[in-house]
Amino acid sequence: MSLVWLIPGLPLIGFLFHAFLGKSIVKSMGEANGKKTIGAIATGLVFASLLISVLVFLDLMKLAPGDQRQYVSLLPGGGRIPWISIGSLHVYYMGIIDPLSLLMCFIVTGVGGVIHLYATGYMADDKDYPRFFTYFNLFIFFMLMLVLSENILLMFVGWEGVGLCSYLLISFWFEDVENSKAGNKAFIVNRIGDLGFSIGVMTIFAVFGTLSFYTPQGTGFLDMAAKGITPHGILSVGAATLIALLLFMGACGKSAQFPLYVWLPDAMAGPTPVSALIHAATMVTAGVVMITRVSPLIVHSPVAMMVIACVGVFTAFYAATIALTQNDIKKVLAYSTVSQLGYMFLGCGVGAFAAGMFHVTTHAFFKGLLFLGAGSVIHAMSGEQDMRKMGGLKDRIPVTFWTMVCAWLAISGIPPFAGFWSKDEILGSATGYPQYGMELYAVGLFTALLTAFYMTRLMMKTFWTKPRFKDEELGAHSSHGSDDSHSHDGKHQGVHESPPSMLISLVILAILSVIGGLVGIPGHNLFDKFLGPSVASYPLKEGMPVPIGMLLGTACGAVGIAVCVIMYNRRQETGDLLSPKEKASNALYKGSLNLWYVDSAYYKIFVTEGGKVAEFIWQGIDRALIDGIVNFVAGLLGFLSELFRRFQTGYIRAYAFVMLAGVVAVVISVLWPFLRHLHI
């Protein structure tokens, strides 16, 4: 337990090391060796954090479930050291070690370490190698701060920190203005959510008078919420609803839920390891983690739970419909991520917080793997991301193919792969939800069918249908439109399998995607039992019987896959279901392809029209009104000065005369009382 500060500490050391020494190492040790050293340090430190997490986990498991919440200092040397101490507000550099935070530590350092390993291969040709790992280590540090913190303010620091790293890494290749714009979009959209989060934090302080989640004395706001009290009496449903909705607004931004999801697909402009680590496996699940963390508060508000469930299931369905028609392999995965995040919120919304976290875990495995596999495909295609120009890669890059198959079956919900168990648990819990449970379930189940369909479409287009490219042409196209066109020095010709560091990562995640779900089999749900001490339990009705739910879930996945395979097999040559003519006339297809016009509507409302408002505020209020007042005062003083400077004639006698006149005036005024009585 005394080692806990090292879990976030080691990546922080890595960050400082790369930030200050990274470039000089590359210079002094030579390009190849320097990069190897940096990659090894960055990856090694993250795996070291994982090792410490495991040690801490073993310590924690020795305790009884009731004691599985330990308060530890996040600073070396320990002690309850305050960060902020103003009036009754006390915020400490403290962390909580409980199943939830440890689970996230495992995901962040485990999946994060694997993706670090992958990145050492993927980024090997990049000239900004040290900068990449600087940001990557910093991200791990902030993410660990987020999950470990003892109070919601320190969590907010990590929350903003991962947002910063996300921004830096999306626009990592900032020479291309599109990448910078994507980074800006992510940052700005997240600000909207963070507004809700920060107001939520203030509301928590106003209601509970503390920001700590839990304290040993039982005075944390979640301690109180679990008992349904505040320092001033009973916790009202209104206050709980307000806080829950404000925090959920923050979660919507960070975890890309409707209507704030628009930044995530654009975030794919970053390097693929970034998409895998930040925008699939870890950061975007921060919202789910936060909602799960405050679950004892959330369960007091049925309204907020209903909102979370509805937004979640709608986002899941909506994003899946968009993923059906995208042609960029990473865009499909991005919308798929949005959709899967929707499932997680559906789980939280219906009170199955553990199920939501279970899906976070399995999703980290299979979606991380899908992104890494996509990166491997892009690498093999020398930077091509458009699936219309792929096809037939099955035998060319076998390791990538077989690992992708594992992830594909996992996300499609085929037992016994990881995604099946978690998705099934969420959907099963939804059937037990008191209001509209079956409706939520039906939408979720249909979305599962869509998920299987669009993932199969991705696999068909990439691996099975006939090749739609010529080997000689690869790498010859301009870098425009493909974000991963890292420099190739000509040694790779045609389709090529990725280097071993990337393949090892793929295999590790593939194994996890296959067996990762076995910890949460209904009946022997070790996962729920493990997470139990961290989450609130919500009384669900008796839902649909588990075997029927599993059968329906599997059937949906299988039907989705089967339909897709049959349809694409009939279109082996083109790899396209619709002819160009059908595409032009099919409104549904066009709507989905154009993201249901939401992005363009946002652009029109907020960028164009909002820009006009900003223009008015700039020109009308700032320049005309405020600058006008300031300039008027300055002009007035200038005018008066112009008048009075005339007194400075430069003639000494003029000055002397004024002085004389002044002296006479003073003398007369002093003597006036006497002169009055002279009666001259």
Added chain:
Amino acid sequence: MPAVPTSYYLGLSGVLFTIGMIGVLIKRNPIVIFMCIELMLNAVNLSFIALGRHFGHMAGQMMVIFVMAIAAAEVAIGLGIIVAIFRTKETINIDEINLLKY
């Protein structure tokens, strides 16, 4: 011999002071202006002494000694400044020395 009334001295002092002041105001030559200033100082000295005698008090004469010492110092500095100005500007016409004009 009847003593001269104090008011005569004060009247003479006022006349001398006014003459000196008018000189300061209308003359352009700094040397003459200096002389006029000296005249004004001495007019004041005269009134100090006269009033000192009138009230039988030593303070008037004491003050005069101070004024004369300071006047001497002032003349020394003032003439030095005038010489320095003449060296740089080749003129001592008071109206042409107007660097601090607007």
